[in-house]
Amino acid sequence: MVGEIGFHPADVERNPFGTSVVAYFATDGVSTHREALLDAGAEHHRGPLTIGGGRSICQLVDPFGGVFGLDGPP
Numbered sequence: 195m196v197g198e199i200g201f202h203p204a205d206v207e208r209n210p211f212g213t214s215v216v217a218y219f220a221t222d223g224v225s226t227h228r229e230a231l232l233d234a235g236a237e238h239h240r241g242p243l244t245i246g247g248g249r250s251i252c253q254l255v256d257p258f259g260g261v262f263g264l265d266g267p268p
Contacts, residue, residue: 216253218263224250227264242268 221227224242231254232238239261241252250268253261 216261216263218251218265221264221266224252224264224266224268227266228252228254231264244268 228242235257236254239253239255241263242250243252244250248267249265251263251265253263255261
């Protein structure tokens with residue numbers, strides 16, 4: 195993964211867990227890192243979604259119930 199992070203505001207409709215923002219970690223390949231994190235115990239939450247500009251995002255839930263995202267090329 196690349197050393198960049200971005201945040202998405204809390205959204206009652208899409209991100210109700212913990213009423214918190216969602217941190218997105220920049221990655222060089224969303225699909226590859228998503229699969230590795232699912233294999234390691236994360237759970238699917240949303241996406242992957244194509245957002246344009248050659249980028250894709252997804253959200254996962256960590257084992258403690260926190261939602262986080264990945265952002266980068268598909």
